[in-house]
Amino acid sequence: MGPLEGFRVIELGTLIAGPYAGRLLADMGADVIKIEAPDRPDPLREWGQASGGHQFFWTVHARNKRCVTLDLRNPEGRELALELIKGADVLVESFRPGTLERWGLGYDVLSELNPGLVLARVSGYGQTGPRASQPGYASVAEAMSGLRYVNGYPGQAPPRIALSLGDSLAGMVAYQGILAALLARQRTGRGQVVDAALTEASMSVLESTVPDYDQTGHVRQPSGTRLDRVAPSNLYRSRDDLWVLIAANQDTVFGRLCEAMGMPELATDPRFDTHTTRGDNQDELDDIIATWARQFPADALMKLCSDHDVVVGGVNTVAEVMKEPQFLARGLFVDHDDDNAGGPVKGVRPLPLFSDTPGEVRWGGPRRPGTHNAEVYAELLGIDEQRLAELVDRGIA
Structure with a gap:
């Protein structure tokens, strides 16, 4: 089941960075329970190329997660969320800073309830600073961090990489921080807050640009298809x-x-x-x-x-990538179950490879919001079918 088997993760928030961290944890065997609002499912369900009205971003991005619905704006919904968090190792959230506090779910409350909880907070600019409360997307994070500036060709508008790179980088930084915090918990017995910002994650891959400027005043410029002074x-x-x-x-x-x-x-x-x-x-x-x-x-x-x-x-297109003998020999592409697609969907396997406890794709992202409501609420909270039906009727679950 993977090296994180036995760890439970609650995932809040939508779009890419926070859910990407959750996916990495799920890939390694953690039990990731994704909470979506009953009336506002994660927009990622509608991302990606369409075939017959069906998109595939969600298939891979939400793989291995158990999906439930719960309205955190409702007091009863928040109480149920607290019960789930009480038994969790990790909470991943990607709301704008201050949202959890407005709902009465700040770390002061959560750590009192669950002292060992690791709270990973993923946002545009981090939890502090003058921009903390502003909304942030990967595009702006890449630009503000300097990552966009060094991309492209001299004298041209800095192009965007055709991916939400800042989101993926922030998800990876959050994942790394979560693992480090879980290791620290073994010594201290307590959890802590992991604060991951899209801007800072983008900045983290800028190599020596900061010390180069600090010591010499050099501003690295875009250099097209090469790196300046690295030849050939x-x-x-x-x-x-x-x-x-x-x-x-x-x-x-x-x-x-x-x-x-x-x-x-x-x-x-x-x-x-x-x-x-x-x-x-x-x-x-x-x-x-x-x-x-x-x-x-x-x-x-x-x-x-x-x-x-x-x-x-x-320089391969994805069509060539999927025929590359090196990747095929290492089993890089694996099937994801997706009933809506009428068959398995290929995606990249969990990485890195492990000799003894590899990650695996256990199922593709569940298409229906609340797919695992009955299973999770019965297993973890003891909620029977009658009460669950009542919660659904009232728009709480």
Whole structure:
């Protein structure tokens, strides 16, 4: 069942970042109970490409979760939520800061009820600071953090990566924080708050941009298909007009690339013999490699580089990704049960791979809000069918 078997997680909130953290926990075997409002299900149910009126974002994103409905705006609904939280290890929420407190579900209340509870709070800007109360999306987080600025080409509008990257990064940061907090609980016996912000998660992958500016005043600029002063590491067009990525910026790998090119003298050329000199003459080196690469079809170019232990790869579409022998050999794509789709839906398996306690896809995201109401409320709260029907009639569950 995975390394987190036996841990119970309550997931509140909608859209991507918080639910993504919940999915990662569920992938590793945690019992994740997702609470949705009876009248306002998670909008992710309607995201993704449609086929026959059916979208697939939810199929993968809500996999392995038990879905229940509960109105947290209703006092009786909040009491039921508190009963669920009382027996949980983790609560993941992605509301705007202050929402839980307005509902009487702040950490002061929750920690009194359940001292071991880890509360993961995922928001646009974090729980404190002058922007904390503002709504935040991944697009703004990527822009505000500086992540968007370094993407794209000099002189052009910074493009968006065709994903909600800031959400995924924040979900991963929250997941990492949850695991660390659970480890700390083994020593202290107490839970704590994990505060994950989309902006800060986006900033966390900016490498040395902050110390570079702090110490030298350098503002990293967008550099298109390469990184400035990391050479060679770029896209080169093959004879059949496909893009091939060749990365040989390390001295030893560059020497092997020179051998593959039939130009071993380049490895000792003063313009290119060190990482620094290759950075100084990056444009000239790219031109030399581009001219050489253009002689070969992509398959032949990649084979030649691989035969010389040069780092190389094609720029794949998802259609090519799903046929890549490396991914197929590692079982990267697994089926998700989805009755609405009329059969299994492929998705990426839980990662990373484990030798003894791997994560698994136990079921796809339940299509009907409240799919597990009867199961969860009977199992955890002792609510029978008659009372559950009453709660449903009153719009509480």
